[in-house]
Amino acid sequence: MSWFGKYIRSSVGAKHLMAISGLMLVGFVLAHMLGNLQIFKGQAAINAYAVQLKSLGGLLWIMRGGLVLAVLVHIFSAIRLSMLNSAARPVKYKKVKTDKSSFASRTMLWGGIIIVLFLVFHLAQLTLGGGPLQENFNLVDEFGRHDVYNMTVLGFKNVAVSASYIVAMLALCIHLSHGVTSLFQSLGLNHPKYNGMIAMAGPAIATLVLIGNCSMPIAVLAGWVKATV
Ligand code: HEM
Numbered sequence: 117m118s119w120f121g122k123y124i125r126s127s128v129g130a131k132h133l134m135a136i137s138g139l140m141l142v143g144f145v146l147a148h149m150l151g152n153l154q155i156f157k158g159q160a161a162i163n164a165y166a167v168q169l170k171s172l173g174g175l176l177w178i179m180r181g182g183l184v185l186a187v188l189v190h191i192f193s194a195i196r197l198s199m200l201n202s203a204a205r206p207v208k209y210k211k212v213k214t215d216k217s218s219f220a221s222r223t224m225l226w227g228g229i230i231i232v233l234f235l236v237f238h239l240a241q242l243t244l245g246g247g248p249l250q251e252n253f254n255l256v257d258e259f260g261r262h263d264v265y266n267m268t269v270l271g272f273k274n275v276a277v278s279a280s281y282i283v284a285m286l287a288l289c290i291h292l293s294h295g296v297t298s299l300f301q302s303l304g305l306n307h308p309k310y311n312g313m314i315a316m317a318g319p320a321i322a323t324l325v326l327i328g329n330c331s332m333p334i335a336v337l338a339g340w341v342k343a344t345v
Contacts, residue, residue, distance in 0.1 A: 127200045134193035135302035138295055140186040142321065145288070149328045152268075156335070159265035159344055163257050166264040187235075194228060220294035220318075227291035234284035241271060255345065269336050269343045278333035285329045293322035 123129045151169070154162040169176060220227075241249040252270045255263035272278045297318030300306060306314060335341040 127197060127204075130193045130196045130200065131302040133189050134197065135299040137186040137190040137193065138299050140182065141190060142292060142296060144183055144186075145292075145325055146321070149325060152332060153328060155265060155268060155332055155341060159257060159263070162265045162268075163259075163261045163263060167261050170262075191228070191232075194225070198225070218294060220290045221298070223290060224294060227287045230284060230287035231291060234280070234287075237280065241277070242267065263345075266343050266345050268332070269341055270345075272333040272336035273343065275337065278337055281333050282330050285326050288329075289322040289326035291322075292325060293319045296321050 117125075124133070151165055152162070154165050172179075237249075242253075244250075252263075252267045255266050257263045257265070272281070295318065297315055300314045300317070332341070
C-alpha cells in the first residue's frame with residue numbers, strides 16, 4: 117500500500133480529514149450566517165444577496181459540491197475514528213469517566229445527528245423545490261426576484277419551525293464549542309503561548325453562531341422583522 121493509502125487509513129489520517137472537513141463546514145456556517153443576517157437590512161438587501169449568490173453559476177455548484185463532500189468526509193471520518201477507537205479498546209470501560217471530558221466532547225455524535233436532521237428539514241423547507249413544507253417557496257418580489265425575505269420570515273412565524281431552529285442551533289453551538297478547539301489539536305496547531313486562545317476559540321465561535329442564527333427566528337416571533345406580504 118502507498119504511504120498515502122496507509123496515512124488515510126490511519127487514525128491520524130482520519131483525524132486530519134475530520135479537522136479539514138470541519139474547518140470547511142464551520143467556514144460555511146459563518147459565511148451563511150453573515151449572508152442571512154442581511155434579513156435585518158430588509159427585503160431588498162437579502163433578496164439581492166440571494167440573486168448575487170445564484171449569479172455565481174458554475175462557481176456556486178463547485179462550492180455546493182465542496183460542501184457535500186465536506187459533510188460526507190466529516191461523517192465518514194467520525195464513523196471511522198469511533199471504529200478505530202473501539203478496536204484499540206476491545207474491553208469497554210466499566211464506568212465512563214466523565215470528570216475530564218466535557219459535556220460537549222461527550223455529545224459530539226448526538227450533536228452531529230441533530231445537525232444532519234436539521235439540515236434535511238432546512239433544505240426541504242428553503243431550498244429544494246416542491247414538498248409540503250414549502251408553501252412560501254414560490255414568492256417573488258416586485259422585481260421578479262425569488263422572495264427569500266418573505267419565505268424566511270413567514271417560515272419563522274410558525275412557532276414550531278422557529279423552536280426547531282433554536283433547538284438545532286443549541287446542538288450546533290455545543291458541537292462547535294468542542295469541535296473548533298479540537299480541530300486545532302488534530303492538525304497539530306498548538307503552542308503553549310496560544311493554547312489559552314485556542315481553548316477559547318471553540319466556545320467563542322459557537323456562541324457567535326448561536327446568537328447570530330437564533331436572532332433571526334427570535335426577531336420574527338417578537339415582531340421586529342415583519343413579512344411584507
Ligand atoms: C437561522 C438560521 C438560518 C437561516 C435563516 C437560513 C436560511 C437559509 C435560506 C434562506 C436558504 C436558501 C437560500 C436561497 O435559496 O437563496 C438556505 C440554504 C441553505 N442553508 Fe441555511 N439558514 C440558517 C442556518 C443554516 C445552518 C446552521 C446550516 C448548516 C448547518 C445551513 C445550511 C444551509 C445549506 C447547506 C443551504 C443550501 C445552500 C445552497 O443551496 O447552495 N443553514 N438557508
